[in-house]
Every structure is written in C-alpha cells, then in structure tokens.
Amino acid sequence: MSSAFAVPVSSLFEKVRLPFARAETLPPECYHSEAFYRLEVERIFMKVWNFIGRADHIPNPGDYYTLEYVGVPVIISRDRTGVLNAYANSCRHRGAKLVEGHGNCRAFVCPYHGWTYDASGRLLVAPEMQHTESFDPAAYGLKQIRLETWDGFVFINFDPDAGSLMEYLGDLPETLASYRFSDMKQTGRMEYILDCNWKIYIENAMEAYHVPMVHAKSLQKLKREPPPTVPSRGNWCGLHTKHQGTRALLAGDMGFPPIQGLTGLAALGTYYTLLYPNTMFGCTIDCMWWFEVHPLGPEKMKLIVGSCFPNETIAREDFSEVVERYNRRWRTSVKEDNDISELQQKGIRSPLAQPGRMSHLEELVHHIANWVADRISTPT
Numbered sequence: 001m002s003s004a005f006a007v008p009v010s011s012l013f014e015k016v017r018l019p020f021a022r023a024e025t026l027p028p029e030c031y032h033s034e035a036f037y038r039l040e041v042e043r044i045f046m047k048v049w050n051f052i053g054r055a056d057h058i059p060n061p062g063d064y065y066t067l068e069y070v071g072v073p074v075i076i077s078r079d080r081t082g083v084l085n086a087y088a089n090s091c092r093h094r095g096a097k098l099v100e101g102h103g104n105c106r107a108f109v110c111p112y113h114g115w116t117y118d119a120s121g122r123l124l125v126a127p128e129m130q131h132t133e134s135f136d137p138a139a140y141g142l143k144q145i146r147l148e149t150w151d152g153f154v155f156i157n158f159d160p161d162a163g164s165l166m167e168y169l170g171d172l173p174e175t176l177a178s179y180r181f182s183d184m185k186q187t188g189r190m191e192y193i194l195d196c197n198w199k200i201y202i203e204n205a206m207e208a209y210h211v212p213m214v215h216a217k218s219l220q221k222l223k224r225e226p227p228p229t230v231p232s233r234g235n236w237c238g239l240h241t242k243h244q245g246t247r248a249l250l251a252g253d254m255g256f257p258p259i260q261g262l263t264g265l266a267a268l269g270t271y272y273t274l275l276y277p278n279t280m281f282g283c284t285i286d287c288m289w290w291f292e293v294h295p296l297g298p299e300k301m302k303l304i305v306g307s308c309f310p311n312e313t314i315a316r317e318d319f320s321e322v323v324e325r326y327n328r329r330w331r332t333s334v335k336e337d338n339d340i341s342e343l344q345q346k347g348i349r350s351p352l353a354q355p356g357r358m359s360h361l362e363e364l365v366h367h368i369a370n371w372v373a374d375r376i377s378t379p380t
C-alpha cells in the first residue's frame with residue numbers, strides 16, 4: 001500500500017485483473033502520477049534486466065557512451081581487452097558526474113578534482129591524497145553495474161541479487177534464434193525525447209488496433225483481425241503476423257533479400273515481441289528493429305529506435321542506397337506513433353480521465369497492464 005494514493009495500490013488494479021473481455025485499462029493516474037512512477041522505478045526498473053542497445057554501438061576498446069536510466073547516470077564502456085562494462089557515472093570522491101555523451105578515451109578524468117579511472121573502472125590517479133589516512137585507491141574504483149549480453153544486445157541490472165539475463169529472457173532467444181542476431185550489425189539509431197509515460201508508448205507498439213487510423217497513409221494495409229499472440233515462457237509476450245515480403249518498408253518500395261536460414265514462423269511473416277517491461281523487437285524477413293525506452297519521469301521518456309541488418313546484406317554494394325528506404329519507413333511510422341502517444345498523454349493526464357475498455361485487437365495491452373500490476377503489487 002502506498003500512502004500517496006487515496007486507495008490501496010492493489011485496488012487500482014481490480015478491474016485490470018478481470019479476464020480480457022471484461023477488463024478495464026490501467027487507471028489514468030498510473031500514467032502520470034509521480035508516486036506511481038516511483039513505485040515502478042523501485043519495483044520494476046531497479047529489479048529487471050533493462051535493455052540499453054547493441055554492443056556494436058561501441059565496437060572499439062576505449063569506446064564509451066553514457067545514459068540516464070530512471071534517474072541513474074550510467075557509463076557503458078569497452079575496456080582495453082574488449083570487455084563491455086557498466087558503471088555508475090558518479091565519481092567516488094565527492095560524487096560528480098564523470099563524463100557526458102559518448103566517445104573514446106584512455107581514462108575518465110573527473111572534471112572536479114581530477115580523480116582518474118581507467119576503462120575497467122579502476123582508480124588510477126587521486127591527486128593530493130597522500131595525507132589521507134588509510135586511503136586505498138583500490139577500494140575506490142567506479143561502482144560496477146551488472147551487464148550481460150544476448151547475441152549482441154546489451155542489458156543492465158541494478159539488482160545484485162537478480163537472476164541471470166538468460167533466466168529473465170526465458171524462451172525468447174530460442175523463439176528468435178533463426179534470425180541469428182549475432183551475425184547482424186546496428187545500421188540505424190534515432191533518438192527522441194517524448195512527453196509521455198513509457199507504458200503509453202509500449203502499449204501502442206503492441207497493438208495493431210491503431211494502425212488504420214494512425215498509419216493510414218504510411219504502412220501497408222493490415223488485415224483487421226488480431227495477429228495471434230505467440231506462446232512465451234519468461235518475461236516477454238509477442239504477436240506474429242503472417243504475410244508476404246517485409247514489414248519494414250513503405251508500400252511500393254523494394255528492399256533486400258530475406259535473411260538466410262529463417263525457420264518456422266520467422267520465415268512466414270513478422271514477430272513483434274515485447275520484452276517486459278519496455279523493449280519492443282520487430283523481426284521481419286530481412287531485418288530487425290527495436291524500440292528502446294528510457295523512462296525519464298512519469299510523463300517523459302527517451303525513445304531510441306535502432307535497426308540491424310545481417311552482415312551479408314550490409315556487405316552489398318547497394319546497401320547504403322536501399323537501406324534509406326527502410327530508414328524512411330521507420331522515420332515516418334515512428335513520427336506517427338510519437339505524435340499519437342504525446343496526444344494520448346495530454347488527455348490521460350486530465351483529472352477527468354477515466355479507465356477505458358479494450359477491443360479484441362488489444363490483448364497485449366491487457367497483458368502489459370497485468371504484468372505491471374503484478375510487479376507493483378509485490379513490495380520488494
């Protein structure tokens with residue numbers, strides 16, 4: 001129970017818990033309340049494996065980039081031996097933020113008093129500390145954050161007691177194995193700051209109900225029947241649509257040949273999977289793309305849209321010309337989804353907004369709401 005709510009937090013979910021055809025959406029305050037967001041940070045984002053992009057975003061020793069994830073400044077860096085690490089971006093002296101942006105460096109030098117750390121997080125230099133009693137520089141390395149990868153995708157976990165990434169993913173790697181993500185490279189990455197709650201964006205990504213309205217002029221016509229949900233074990237859910245060709249181009253555009261060796265449903269259409277709580281992978285016959293969401297507050301988020309193609313496709317002479325058609329598709333559809341998500345936020349934050357009901361085309365919106373309700377209802 002949280003004293004910040006007029007009712008016990010679990011009673012917010014009574015109608016969310018009903019079977020899909022009878023259920024309501026999450027109440028509006030779940031999309032704008034600071035208190036609810038704090039619970040999400042504590043009970044969800046500080047506990048789960050959070051997706052933070054591709055390992056080949058920083059391919060070289062000494063490469064690094066920084067991010068702000070649910071209020072935690074983080075450095076991702078590749079050390080001299082090629083190992084990826086995540087560190088708290090807070091100096092061990094008096095806490096200053098060490099670095100911003102991205103780049104390549106031999107060492108991180110704190111801009112405040114010059115404490116210097118190598119790419120493995122070790123404190124190398126701490127000026128004028130010779131009179132400080134029992135000061136052991138070895139005990140003042142950067143605080144390490146757990147980082148694990150799956151086929152080139154990078155995840156961090158703030159909880160030292162969490163299980164492994166592979167346990168968290170369940171049978172997602174097996175389901176998507178024939179795409180061979182480790183034989184792909186990131187070829188596109190777009191960033192947006194959006195004025196909406198992270199769940200608004202993710203729910204939109206996992207339902208096709210909005211497509212005829214929001215993407216009327218851009219995306220290829222979809223059948224108005226619910227794409228089947230795919231069976232899943234672990235912290236994910238997904239849809240699969242059967243169709244010819246790719247789903248990563250605008251109507252009429254020609255693209256690349258299919259990924260070699262796709263099997264089962266992967267060869268027959270497109271998977272849209274959600275790794276809870278906030279990562280969407282779209283896997284179609286010639287490429288994959290993702291929505292990576294960094295919550296920045298109850299009504300703000302960063303969206304990173306990344307895309308990967310197989311190495312053999314990237315090696316084609318016409319790659320840079322043809323990939324522009326795919327990038328145009330993502331720029332177009334993402335702008336449409338961004339605009340509708342910000343519009344939804346403007347309405348749902350009203351004191352007069354109320355919970356709604358769902359169409360049969362929005363089954364995963366119900367799954368997402370219940371996954372959130374489970375986590376929020378289980379105090380840590």
Ligand code: FES
Nearest residue numbers: 091093094110113
């Ligand atoms: S806070 Fe970093 S060196 Fe002082």
Ligand SMILES: [Fe+2]
Nearest residue numbers: 204214215337
């Ligand atoms: Fe959309």
